[in-house]
Amino acid sequence: MSESTTSIGRVKLNELADEAGVSLSTVSKVLNGRSDVAAATRTRVEGILDAHGYQRRMGLPNRNTLIELVFPDLDTVWAMELIRGVENVAKEHGLSVVISETGTRHAPAPDWITGVLRRRPVGVVLVFSDLADGYKAQLRSRAIPFVIVDPAGDPSPDVPSVGSANWSGGLMATRHLIELGHSRIAAITGPDDMMCSHARLDGFRSAMNTAGLTVDESLVAFGDFHVDGGRENARRMLAGENRPTAIFAGSDLQALGVFDAARSLGIRVPEDLSVVGYDDLQLAQWSSPALTTVHQPLTRMAEEAARLVVRMSEEQLESIPRVDLATRLVVRDSTAAPGGR
Amino acid sequence: MSESTTSIGRVKLNELADEAGVSLSTVSKVLNGRSDVAAATRTRVEGILDAHGYQRRMGLPNRNTLIELVFPDLDTVWAMELIRGVENVAKEHGLSVVISETGTRHAPAPDWITGVLRRRPVGVVLVFSDLADGYKAQLRSRAIPFVIVDPAGDPSPDVPSVGSANWSGGLMATRHLIELGHSRIAAITGPDDMMCSHARLDGFRSAMNTAGLTVDESLVAFGDFHVDGGRENARRMLAGENRPTAIFAGSDLQALGVFDAARSLGIRVPEDLSVVGYDDLQLAQWSSPALTTVHQPLTRMAEEAARLVVRMSEEQLESIPRVDLATRLVVRDSTAAPGGR
The missing domain is CATH 3.40.50.2300 (Response regulator)
Known part of the structure; x- marks a missing residue:
């Protein structure tokens, strides 16, 4: 019980135990993370400890490293x-x-x-x-x-x-493509249920809009942040009539998928197609060609x-x-x- | 001292302390990994503990997890x-x-x-x-x-x-290339000061020799296990007169370097050049084309x-x-x- 008594004293912990309708030993067990306490009891004790602002004192000598x-x-x-x-x-x-x-x-x-x-x-x-x-x-x-x-x-x-800053990342990636002279730009972002996918895509849209460019909705897709999502979406987009000259791939792995789709269709990167990734994982330096990407400072x-x-x-x-x-x-x-x- | 006494008893630790010419408390400090013991003293005590076969008893209740x-x-x-x-x-x-x-x-x-x-x-x-x-x-x-x-x-x-099994890995990689019909096969292995580089290269040589093929020493190189080592050695080998039709790249990263060298020279993989890596890192699946490689079960x-x-x-x-x-x-x-x- 030595630790439990350091912060608010044995008497108070006794009172808390009474309030929770449990023994002092049960309070101690909860505090020490023991597993032999019923879940409902644990929750009740935690709630009471929390309500009374119980905090273990900092910097105890047995504090772990x-x-x-x-x-x-x-x-x-x-x-x-x-x-x-x-x-x-x-x-x-x-x-x-x-x-x-x-x-x-x-x-x-x-x-x-x-x-x-x-x-x-x-x-x-x-x-x-x-x-x-x-x-x-x-x-x-x-x-x-x-x-x-x-x-x-x-x-x-x-x-x-x-x-x-996901939104800014999407914006920068797209601005770079616009500055190179691209106007038919596709975006493959991540899964629909991750907010960063939306933030990156919104950054893309803002860059396009502020440059006076129209977003072709057939060139916007949600992927999976993996190689497959990039490959499949890029295949579809690149097989179409009016194919994009640049793809913002939403992640480095999706960019590798875009590379693979392009290679299989005989489309050269960057001569025929520009690709921007997102993350700047180590492998972005090792791809061929080396990947232009947004550095996420993980x-x-x-x-x-x-x-x-x-x-x-x-x-x-x-x-x-x-x-x-x-x-x-x-x-x-x-x-x-x-x-x- | 509770732990020190569990295995051979306080008396014996006392004797060890006497033998080392230090106090019992110093022996205890050494056992508990404390830093406030002079290096020479620590070494002396360690030596004596070791000579007497001192072992902390297993499964103590305060044993860490x-x-x-x-x-x-x-x-x-x-x-x-x-x-x-x-x-x-x-x-x-x-x-x-x-x-x-x-x-x-x-x-x-x-x-x-x-x-x-x-x-x-x-x-x-x-x-x-x-x-x-x-x-x-x-x-x-x-x-x-x-x-x-x-x-x-x-x-x-x-x-x-x-x-x-590094040697077997080099052997398998090379046999695979020989079975596909290659005879002009290059090998880029790792640094000269790592034994696994030599083991993989020796496996390569054995595969060539047992197939009755001659190793062209201009097509054997020590690399660095990184992308650069693969790229630079492959550039030199592929620019030569009688260039190899296959390269055993020694590591996956070196294989990516070979891919890059080939791409920059307009040499297609695998149509014009076969490449085998080593390691089977995740990225081997993501390269374009996906990399044939030796799986090292890391x-x-x-x-x-x-x-x-x-x-x-x-x-x-x-x-x-x-x-x-x-x-x-x-x-x-x-x-x-x-x-x-």
Whole structure:
């Protein structure tokens, strides 16, 4: 019970236990993340702890030296860039990085929280669009700060988050093509249910509109952010009568799919078709031709999130930090003036 | 001192302290990985602990639930595949993965060991060719098992290790090209100072020799395992008089470099030139054309290493486990009969 008593004292915890109608030992179990407490009891105790503003005191001597990074899926091409960012900040602070792959794009799996509460990390960086209220309450009641890195671009407003400027990225990509002289420009964006897909597409539309160009709706498609989505949509668009001279591919993987579609149709990049990706993954430098793309600062996003987590473990922040880092265009060899001019 | 006394008792540790000419408290500090012990003293104490076969008892109640994965460099394209492997096994055993990037290809940095001894993980998976004797002694004296995953292919004989069959991989890649009808086959392998480069090249030579084909030494090169090494060597080979009809590129990244060299010279893959990679990274599926390559089971290598570490934390193994996992050829679209036959 040593930790539970540090913040508001044994008497008060006793009162909380009474209020929850449980034993002091049950309150202690909940605080220490033990799994042998019924879910309903846990929820009731968490709620009461939260209502009384219970917070574990910071900087306890047994405070761990871990920082956690949680993913829904290690298989994404992003994962490595995010790990690198958290690792960079961990090194600066003498922390070690714990990596977990759990749950879906929307939330970590239930058993994950048990482990986190047991390990008591300095803080948690989550690669999810949101976190269930129950998890938030459990982390907050133990003063384990968390920040969401959200490449999907739609974080919940009550949660600290780091994203990037998706709309500006779409705008820059399209402006670059317009400045090269293209007017028949296609856009393949990501899945319809991710807000970043819409933000990038809206950036595309704004660039077209402000340049006085018409968007041909047959040249706008939602993809899947993977190679297949780029390949299939590009095949359809490039087989049409009045084919585009440039495609904003929405992601680097979709751009590789566009490359493949072009190659199979005997269309040369960039002579016959300009292609712009989005993300600037390492592989964008290795494609042939090297890919012009929008740099999404994934490593910096993870660094920023990890720094925030460390700061939040040391001081109370006045407001919930929410940051979008800038994106920028990286011009390589996959874009040129139309018709090889 | 509770842990130090569990294995051989306080009296004996006292004797060890006497033998080392230090206080019992200093022995305890060394055992607990504290940094406030002079390096010379630490080494002396470690040596005496080791000589007396001191081992922390397994399965202590405060045993951590961490497994560690240590890299020289998170920037390699391998890193993600290895992380995935350790993560898979960690999940099976309810462990969490701590990731550290430290040191060089040859050894982790000195401060790393301090952190490991403090965290007391179930075990450590190291992505290095070897580990300094001092580190080995420190880990062994605390019964923290470690296994080396060694894609470079030259592990020290006294250390548990998991590698893969590099020679067989080179053999299979080359046989595939010979079976397609190629006889003028080039090989670009990795750096001269990595044994896996030599193993793959020797496999290539054996395939050529057993098929009765002559190796043209102007078509054999050491690269760097990166895109540039593939591009530059391929440019030189493809610009020559009697250019190869097929290139075994030694790594997937070098294969991408060969693709780029071919494209810039107007040479079509696979119609005019067949290319085989090595590694089977995710990006091998995404290149255009999709890359025929040798699958190096990086994820399985990491899984095997993590499983070994967990086993070693539970039981004494009779001999030092050293395993090479099989490689296999994955045929995709970058290889065909020569001359488009």
